[in-house]
Structure formats: structure tokens, C-alpha cells
Amino acid sequence: MTQDQAKLLAARRAMEFVSDGMKIGLGTGTTSTLFIHELGKAVRDGLSIEAIATSDESAKLASELGIKLTSFQDTPVLDVNVDGADEIGPGLALTKGGHGALLHEKIVASAAKKFIVVADDTKVVAKLGKFPLPVEVIQLASPLVIRRLKDLRLNPLLRMSANGGKPWLTDEGNFILDCHCGQIDNPEETAAEIRSIVGVVEHGLFLGMATLALIAGEKGVQELDR
Ligand code: 5RP
Secondary structure, eight states: OHHHHHHHHHHHHHEEEEEEEEEEHHHOOOOOOOHHHHHHHHHHHTEEEEEEEHHHHHHHHHHHHOEEEEOTTTTOEEEEEOOSSSEOOOGEEEEOOSEEESHHHHHHHTEEEEEEEEEEEGGBBBOOOOOOEEEOOOOOHHHHHHHHHTTTTTTEOBOOOOOOOSSSOOOOOOOEEEEEOOSSSOOHHHHHHHHHHHHEEEEEOOOOOEEEEEEEEEEEEEEEEO
């Protein structure tokens, strides 16, 4: 089974947690995109749901597929949020933000009664940290934040756009610093240290947020909970 096939399997399993009338959070990334397509098919077949997306990209795709989008003004509580992850550690501690949508992803996750992670089994790790930890920062503060993150030995690198010339920008117009910190022994402590730096908007550690992970691999889909 390829990684893409596993992602599709997880996305399809997530559809079992969706029912008529639900308000749904839509993640960002390749696995979430597969889920949005599955949801779009179900909507075409008559499913009635409303959604809030975690990025402009996912919102655009959802609209194109006929999924009705709502807002936090009208829908402050979501029944379920379905999103991918870059790493899934013990207790469903996650690293997210590989596609740079961590801020909106965390906001949407915080509004959901259930947060279901969809992923292939390469994402499951004994300790977080191999995947660089993304930190979203205000542009003006980025040199200061970089200094502080270096002091914490988190090895930040400014994320650049694909053509290399300019820093990559989030949907909010902020920069992303990818921290090549290596194994994170105490995610809560690391999260608190990063959070305390003025100019940091959000970081990609999602702790105590996910309620279930659907992990797909050769043996099918495994359900992990906290
Ligand atoms: C986006 C994310 C994604 O969920 C994460 O990067 C996983 O992506 P993919 O499903 O493409 O492997 O956090 O900011």
C-alpha cells in the first residue's frame, strides 16, 4: 500500500463519523483534501452539512465541491473537526503546520466537540520532534523571535516560498519559522516556552486537543484514542 492509498483509507473511514446536519471543521493538507473530496461526494448524494475550513485553499476546494461554508459568528461550536498531522505522539500529542495552516487549524480544532486526526501510519512516533516544529510569527517581530528560539536551542529556519525568493506567508500574512529542534522530551514545556515569546502568534504543538486518530496502513485503519 502506498502512503497516498493509506491517506485515502483514513479519509474514507472519517466519513463514518459524519452525519446529516453536522457542522464540520475541514483541515488542510493532502489527507484533509482527500477527506474534503469524500465529503463533497456525500453532499452531492444528498448529505446536508455545513463546514468551516482551516485555510483559504481548503475553503476554495470545499466551495467548488458544493460544501456549504459557515462562520464562527453563525456556528460557534462544531460537531467534529477532521484534519491531518505531521507527527502523532503518545496521548495524541500532535505536530501540525507542515502546510502552514496551524493557526486556523488550532482555532477550528478548539471549536470542535471531537477532533479526528486522519493520517497514514508513517506519522505515528514515539516522541515528537523529527518533523520540524512550525511557529507562526508576526513579520515585524521575526528577528527577535528567531533570537529567542535560538537561545532555546530550537534551531528556527524562516520558511521560504517554493520559488525561494521571498518568505512564505500564512493566510494571515505572517511568517513561519520551522524549528529543527530534534526530539521534544517535554512538549508541554516546549509549548509554554515558545508561547511566552512576544511576537509568536501560535505554534504547531497540538496538545490535549485530538480525541481520536484514524491511522491507516497495511493492516487497515487503526483507531487510537487518548
Ligand atoms: C497543515 C497540517 C497538515 O495536517 C499536516 O501537514 C499533514 O499534511 P498531509 O496530510 O499532507 O500529510 O498540519 O498545516
